[in-house]
Amino acid sequence: MKTQGVAYSYCDMCNQVPKCGMKLHLEGERIVRVEDRENYPAGPLCVKGLAILEEQYHPDRLLYPLKRTTPKGSPDPGWARISWDEAYGTIAAKLNGVKAKHGAEKVGFFVGDPKEPRPAVQRLAYTFGSPNYGTESSLCSRATVMASQLTFGLVTGGGRPTKETGTCLIWTRNLAHTAPFEMERLQRAKKQGLKFVVVDPRITQTVQQVADLHLQLRPGTDGALALGMIHLMVKQGLFDRDFALRWTSGLPELVKYAEEFPPEEVERITGVPRERIAEAVRMLAAHRPVTWIGSASATVHSSNGLQNHRAILCLMALTGDFDVPGGLTIPTYPLPLNIFGGNTEFTRERDLFPKLSEKRIDKDRFPVWARFNSEIQMNLLPEYVQEGRIKAMVMFGANAMMWPQSALYQAAIEKLEFAVAADYFLRPWTHDFVDMVLPAAMALERMNPIAIFGRKIFLREPVIPPSGEAKPDWVIAFEMGAHLGYGKEFWHGDETQALNSILRSVGLSVEDLRKGGAEGVTVPAPGPEVFRKYEQGLLRADGKPGFNTPSGKVELASQVLKEYGFDPLPRYKEPVESPLSTPELAREFPLVLNSGSRVLMFTHSKLRELPSLRKLMPFAVVNIHPKDAAAQNICQHDEVDLESPHGHIRLKANISDQVLAGVVDVSHGWADANVNEIVARYFDPISGFPAFKEGLCRVRKAGGSP
Numbered sequence: 001m002k003t004q005g006v007a008y009s010y011c012d013m014c015n016q017v018p019k020c021g022m023k024l025h026l027e028g029e030r031i032v033r034v035e036d037r038e039n040y041p042a043g044p045l046c047v048k049g050l051a052i053l054e055e056q057y058h059p060d061r062l063l064y065p066l067k068r069t070t071p072k073g074s075p076d077p078g079w080a081r082i083s084w085d086e087a088y089g090t091i092a093a094k095l096n097g098v099k100a101k102h103g104a105e106k107v108g109f110f111v112g113d114p115k116e117p118r119p120a121v122q123r124l125a126y127t128f129g130s131p132n133y134g135t136e137s138s139l140c141s142r143a144t145v146m147a148s149q150l151t152f153g154l155v156t157g158g159g160r161p162t163k164e165t166g167t168c169l170i171w172t173r174n175l176a177h178t179a180p181f182e183m184e185r186l187q188r189a190k191k192q193g194l195k196f197v198v199v200d201p202r203i204t205q206t207v208q209q210v211a212d213l214h215l216q217l218r219p220g221t222d223g224a225l226a227l228g229m230i231h232l233m234v235k236q237g238l239f240d241r242d243f244a245l246r247w248t249s250g251l252p253e254l255v256k257y258a259e260e261f262p263p264e265e266v267e268r269i270t271g272v273p274r275e276r277i278a279e280a281v282r283m284l285a286a287h288r289p290v291t292w293i294g295s296a297s298a299t300v301h302s303s304n305g306l307q308n309h310r311a312i313l314c315l316m317a318l319t320g321d322f323d324v325p326g327g328l329t330i331p332t333y334p335l336p337l338n339i340f341g342g343n344t345e346f347t348r349e350r351d352l353f354p355k356l357s358e359k360r361i362d363k364d365r366f367p368v369w370a371r372f373n374s375e376i377q378m379n380l381l382p383e384y385v386q387e388g389r390i391k392a393m394v395m396f397g398a399n400a401m402m403w404p405q406s407a408l409y410q411a412a413i414e415k416l417e418f419a420v421a422a423d424y425f426l427r428p429w430t431h432d433f434v435d436m437v438l439p440a441a442m443a444l445e446r447m448n449p450i451a452i453f454g455r456k457i458f459l460r461e462p463v464i465p466p467s468g469e470a471k472p473d474w475v476i477a478f479e480m481g482a483h484l485g486y487g488k489e490f491w492h493g494d495e496t497q498a499l500n501s502i503l504r505s506v507g508l509s510v511e512d513l514r515k516g517g518a519e520g521v522t523v524p525a526p527g528p529e530v531f532r533k534y535e536q537g538l539l540r541a542d543g544k545p546g547f548n549t550p551s552g553k554v555e556l557a558s559q560v561l562k563e564y565g566f567d568p569l570p571r572y573k574e575p576v577e578s579p580l581s582t583p584e585l586a587r588e589f590p591l592v593l594n595s596g597s598r599v600l601m602f603t604h605s606k607l608r609e610l611p612s613l614r615k616l617m618p619f620a621v622v623n624i625h626p627k628d629a630a631a632q633n634i635c636q637h638d639e640v641d642l643e644s645p646h647g648h649i650r651l652k653a654n655i656s657d658q659v660l661a662g663v664v665d666v667s668h669g670w671a672d673a674n675v676n677e678i679v680a681r682y683f684d685p686i687s688g689f690p691a692f693k694e695g696l697c698r699v700r701k702a703g704g705s706p
């Protein structure tokens with residue numbers, strides 16, 4: 001560890017990816033300045049990354065293990081400092097007690113934000129004997145991955161445009177807030193002639209900066225819009241007939257179903273003018289190849305989210321630009337390491353998990369999820385606890401506020417026989433309900449995991465020692481494992497040995513990465529990139545041409561969905577509550593709720609304690625169109641009540657024509673105005689994802705009557 005000069009690391013302020021590079025200036029053991037890291041694949045730093053030292057040296061950081069001294073349900077947990085020995089001793093006694101009495105599977109393991117401890121905690125769960133390990137991917141991103149696996153038989157989250165790309169279709173992703181470092185590159189490409197079609201219910205900065213055409217739809221209707229575009233593509237012969245006939249299955253059924261989505265009907269459902277839909281289809285056909293930057297989650301945050309997302313993937317398939325230069329490509333030689341810095345040998349998904357999976361608690365309710373994911377679908381935690389299927393939990397970076405009807409999740413955690421949480425700060429909305437809290441070391445204080453960009457790997461060495469008695473979360477998981485009786489399986493707490501066991505899969509060691517220094521180490525690819533891999537048998541384990549789906553084709557009609565009793569086509573369903581599905585309710589609650597939009601300065605509920613970021617957004621707001629505000633006599637920054645049939649919160653109005661009239665938009669993660677209190681617990685039946693981007697609500701001046 002250096003004590004003077006500069007050191008290098010990467011940022012975790014927005015949850016594991018993209019890991020923007022950091023150059024840190026040290027004076028003694030204190031970091032005094034942070035700036036962009038040269039020659040590093042991700043950057044420049046955004047406002048969150050630049051605020052990392054405020055988080056690192058925050059006076060309220062959790063520095064010691066704490067145990068509650070009052071019974072659960074008391075208004076004050078009465079936190080008392082304890083030693084790590086006492087903490088581990090209690091954890092081992094409680095978890096082994098539950099295991100002996102009820103079975104290891106009754107202990108749940110969970111990783112929220114940051115995502116960095118995932119491989120270590122997954123290994124801990126399976127080694128202990130529980131398959132019931134889950135993460136915040138139960139409601140973020142993973143449903144889009146499933147939609148891709150069902151359709152293409154592989155994971156494709158979207159592709160960056162290259163110099164060959166003609167059109168980039170950005171579907172409900174505000175990169176200016178979620179990946180700000182990408183914007184400069186996109187703007188440069190736009191100047192060089194790349195066309196952008198952006199689908200988003202809001203006029204975001206991404207729309208303002210790059211869109212040639214903006215399709216502003218009612219939230220939750222993405223599937224109808226995609227089917228309407230398919231309808232026009234087929235009718236006007238603007239799809240890639242050769243690709244579709246040869247490499248897709250279910251084309252006649254999809255074409256027939258899409259007949260139900262003529263432009264006037266799609267305009268009625270989505271609110272997007274029919275001329276714009278036609279123009280979008282023309283643009284995709286005229287400027288090929290087409291690539292797509294999909295939403296990490298927005299399209300799947302509705303009660304029909306997985307099928308809505310599949311409709312978009314079917315649209316992409318019909319362009320014929322899958323895995324062509326400039327189209328939606330996938331890497332030919334990905335490293336056998338995941339973005340969380342682990343692999344399936346390390347996590348023990350290969351050897352232990354298959355023996356445990358019969359006891360996973362989600363397999364009856366979400367069988368398609370269970371087929372594709374070793375992580376369990378955690379969104380029914382209150383039900384699992386109520387039914388006695390989970391009796392204790394180990395949580396890293398958990399956040400009860402992230403779920404709709406959050407109070408049910410707080411009550412479930414409180415009801416557990418034992419719950420322990422590791423975190424950076426005490427977060428009352430979750431920790432008031434647990435028995436013990438452990439201090440986690442922050443990004444600049446810890447080693448694991450490695451950063452992986454394509455075939456390039458960077459080692460992260462701790463820049464400064466952990467504050468107080470905080471420990472790196474990988475070390476906490478390993479030491480917990482050792483105290484539970486599995487010292488050997490956790491290298492007796494030695495992180496370097498653990499990392500060596502992972503790096504062996506790519507022929508490297510920690511020492512090799514150390515030698516690579518700040519430049520990182522590139523693992524040479526066995527050959528050049530190959531396109532149209534489906535033609536050459538590179539996508540299937542049996543080496544036959546085609547896709548890794550049951551039919552060997554891109555499944556516009558999914559055989560797996562059919563097998564599980566779901567509609568094989570990407571059928572559109574109206575949100576459970578909407579102006580079209582529940583018109584009577586809509587008279588009482590006339591506005592559509594779009595919740596969960598990310599803002600540039602915060603990550604979910606994190607970072608609100610940092611002064612420079614809080615200055616940028618001091619309070620929670622509901623973004624409301626001027627017409628809707630005027631109808632309620634609401635002025636800028638008035639206190640307002642936001643109500644749905646499921647709850648009520650109070651916050652301030654931000655009057656903005658960047659939302660559609662009839663739609664309001666609220667960001668999440670505000671403890672004093674938690675929008676999830678008004679979101680219903682409607683879950684997509686295939687993925688189990690919550691419906692954050694649909695539902696009805698009303699806004700009125702605080703204290704007023706409807």
Ligand code: SF4
Pocket residue numbers: 011012013014015017018019020043044045046047048049050178179180181
């Ligand atoms: S985008 Fe911002 S918060 Fe995310 S890794 Fe980069 S600098 Fe950090």
